[in-house]
Amino acid sequence: xxxxxxxxxxxxxxxxxxxxxxxxxxxxxxxxxxxxxxxxxxxxxxxxxxxxxxxxxxxxxxxxxxxxxxxxxxxxxxxxxxxxxxxxxxxxxxxxxxxxxxxxxxxxxxxxxxxxxxxxxxxxxxxxxxxxxxxxxxxxxxxxxxxxxxxxxxxxxxxxxxxxxxxxxxxxxxxxxxxxxxxxxxxxxxxxxxxxxxxxxxxxxxxxxxxxxxxxxxxxxxxxxxxxxxxxxxxxxxxxxxxxxxxxxxxxxxxxxxxxxxxxxxxxxxxxxxxxxxxxxxxxxxxxxxxxxxxxxxxxxxxxxxxxxxxxxxxxxxxxxxxxxxxxxxxxxxxxxxxxxxxxxxxxxxxxxxxxxxxxxxxxxxxxxxxxxxxxxxxxxxxxxxxxxxxxxxxxxxxxxxxxxxxxxxxxxxxxxxxxxxxxxxxxxxxxxxxxxxxxxxxxxxxxxxxxxxxxxxxxxxxxxxxxxxxxxxxxxxxxxxxxxxxxxxxxxxxxxxxxxxxxxxxxxxxxxxxxxxxxxxxxxxxxxxxxxxxxxxxxxxxxxxxxxxxx
Ligand SMILES: Cc1cc2nc3c(=O)[nH]c(=O)nc-3n(C[C@H](O)[C@H](O)[C@H](O)COP(=O)(O)OP(=O)(O)OC[C@H]3O[C@@H](n4cnc5c(N)ncnc54)[C@H](O)[C@@H]3O)c2cc1C
Numbered sequence: 248x249x250x251x252x253x254x255x256x257x258x259x260x261x262x263x264x265x266x267x268x269x270x271x272x273x274x275x276x277x278x279x280x281x282x283x284x285x286x287x288x289x290x291x292x293x294x295x296x297x298x299x300x301x302x303x304x305x306x307x308x309x310x311x312x313x314x315x316x317x318x319x320x321x322x323x324x325x326x327x328x329x330x331x332x333x334x335x336x337x338x339x340x341x342x343x344x345x346x347x348x349x350x351x352x353x354x355x356x357x358x359x360x361x362x363x364x365x366x367x368x369x370x371x372x373x374x375x376x377x378x379x380x381x382x383x384x385x386x387x388x389x390x391x392x393x394x395x396x397x398x399x400x401x402x403x404x405x406x407x408x409x410x411x412x413x414x415x416x417x418x419x420x421x422x423x424x425x426x427x428x429x430x431x432x433x434x435x436x437x438x439x440x441x442x443x444x445x446x447x448x449x450x451x452x453x454x455x456x457x458x459x460x461x462x463x464x465x466x467x468x469x470x471x472x473x474x475x476x477x478x479x480x481x482x483x484x485x486x487x488x489x490x491x492x493x494x495x496x497x498x499x500x501x502x503x504x505x506x507x508x509x510x511x512x513x514x515x516x517x518x519x520x521x522x523x524x525x526x527x528x529x530x531x532x533x534x535x536x537x538x539x540x541x542x543x544x545x546x547x548x549x550x551x552x553x554x555x556x557x558x559x560x561x562x563x564x565x566x567x568x569x570x571x572x573x574x575x576x577x578x579x580x581x582x583x584x585x586x587x588x589x590x591x592x593x594x595x596x597x598x599x600x601x602x603x604x605x606x607x608x609x610x611x612x613x614x615x616x617x618x619x620x621x622x623x624x625x626x627x628x629x630x631x632x633x634x635x636x637x638x639x640x641x642x643x644x645x646x647x648x649x650x651x652x653x654x655x656x657x658x659x660x661x662x663x664x665x666x667x668x669x670x671x672x673x674x675x676x677x678x679x680x681x682x683x684x685x686x687x688x689x690x691x692x693x694x695x696x697x698x699x700x701x702x703x704x705x706x707x708x709x710x711x712x713x714x715x716x717x718x719x720x721x722x723x724x725x726x727x728x729x730x731x732x733x734x735x736x737x738x739x740x741x742x743x744x745x746x747x748x749x750x751x752x753x754x755x756x757x758x759x760x761x762x763x764x765x766x767x768x769x770x771x772x773x774x775x776x777x778x779x780x781x782x783x784x785x786x787x788x789x790x791x792x793x794x795x796x797x798x799x
Pocket of ligand 1: 257258259260261262263280281282283287289290291292293294295296297298299420421422423469470471472498499500502503506507602603604731758759760761776777778779780781783
């Protein structure tokens with residue numbers, strides 16, 4: 248017999264949890280189905296760094312950062328580069344989202360017990376002009392407790408609703424079809440997967456042991472993106488970025504498989520901007536993997552020197568942390584799908600952060616004692632030191648000749664000439680004697696250190712790369728790491744999904760990454776960072792509220 252409820256949410260990630268808790272708060276019954284087991288509740292958000300884009304926050308003000316809604320909107324629009332007819336709803340979402348981030352977002356979270364680490368990070372710094380890509384000021388607010396800290400308030404609310412009988416979880420339930428009658432979505436059907444006690448994030452069994460169907464007045468698709476499915480990433484790879492990379496690593500678990508996107512599209516939903524994706528270029532292979540092809544993104548400070556596979560320094564303004572898409576474009580234009588950082592021990596110690604909750608035990612464990620060591624420690628944080636020691640992409644040597652020959656051996660391409668690398672590093676090192684310089688990357692370093700947050704924990708004191716006192720020298724081979732899907736289902740501001748005929752499909756909503764974080768691509772081409780979790784919060788909330796209302 249088919250079960251009946253008020254609203255169905257497909258996906259127990261952050262977007263699904265937010266939507267479901269809003270529905271239960273409105274007094275409606277909601278069923279959350281997820282193909283994974285209960286141990287993976289929270290989806291990608293659990294693994295995330297918990298970075299949130301906030302505008303003109305008390306944390307920013309305490310650090311002397313002057314931010315405003317208008318500045319943030321200017322940055323967002325310059326970054327998104329909306330240029331298509333299909334950008335109508337994404338642009339409206341962007342305006343609404345920036346207002347949310349400058350308005351009630353922080354207080355709404357705070358009322359649920361969410362807290363923020365006081366030093367605000369500066370991601371995607373751009374380097375073009377004021378109307379171009381990038382954050383004019385630091386805006387990346389790390390959740391105290393990282394990913395688990397952002398999931399926790401919503402899981403708590405969901406468990407309360409479960410106790411009240413308003414919310415039901417159906418784990419190991421994989422949706423295979425959206426059930427439609429006369430163009431209206433009326434439910435879902437799918438397969439029950441065998442129980443699997445595999446650890447969170449690891450690939451779980453896909454063995455089917457039964458089937459199920461469920462009916463409701465509304466279905467919210469919150470099934471995430473495609474980053475764990477490299478075939479789909481390659482299919483969607485845009486021509487403007489050349490050929491897709493031959494080698495990629497995965498920044499997301501395997502359940503980010505894109506399958507539900509195909510199912511929803513087959514039901515008539517309009518998928519837009521599928522060629523816009525957000526993959527990182529500073530990926531390193533995890534020596535201690537959780538999911539298949541597990542890669543970690545380095546969140547780099549501004550000082551490492553960046554070379555392409557042939558040994559040429561990346562052109563300005565493509566410095567670490569400036570413009571992810573610009574870097575990807577440049578790297579793919581070299582004909583190779585990797586690049587190199589060359590840096591010193593002094594730089595790695597202060598400037599390497601690794602994205603992911605498990606890579607930041609101090610912040611994730613909410614330990615002030617451990618976190619303070621970021622500013623005072625002799626070495627890099629323990630997870631970074633572990634990568635230096637065990638990571639397949641790390642080389643540590645006492646002199647440049649040995650470093651370059653080990654880099655050639657690691658890539659197997661033998662493209663790097665010691666003399667050319669040496670000349671480029673020496674030229675940059677000569678620029679270190681004055682606080683005013685010609686080299687744009689060194690200018691950037693001086694600029695960064697004028698922000699107290701960077702000076703404290705993010706930007707090494709300027710020094711010569713070849714100064715043995717700052718050594719040893721370190722090279723890191725950087726791979727392309729899949730992560731976010733920027734396009735998605737076209738939705739209005741109530742997260743209602745449009746059909747191929749541009750009419751709303753009755754009963755169907757989409758939220759989170761499946762909806763391009765709102766509207767079918769709230770980011771346009773690029774992100775300012777910390778905007779993905781925020782996009783899940785905002786679109787999940789809108790979807791939940793609207794679906795609850797529609798469920799009468
Ligand atoms: C390591 C890491 C670091 C990150 N750091 C940040 C950060 O600092 N700031 C930021 O803003 N963002 C960050 N992100 C991105 C952010 O975490 C994700 O974009 C976001 O959590 C996606 O949430 P979602 O709910 O849309 O999808 P997901 O978390 O992918 O959840 C979707 C759920 O749907 C389920 N599902 C899929 N298909 C089906 C189906 N057919 N039937 C049933 N269930 C299905 C899946 O099993 C999954 O549980 C990070 C991501 C990672 C992995």
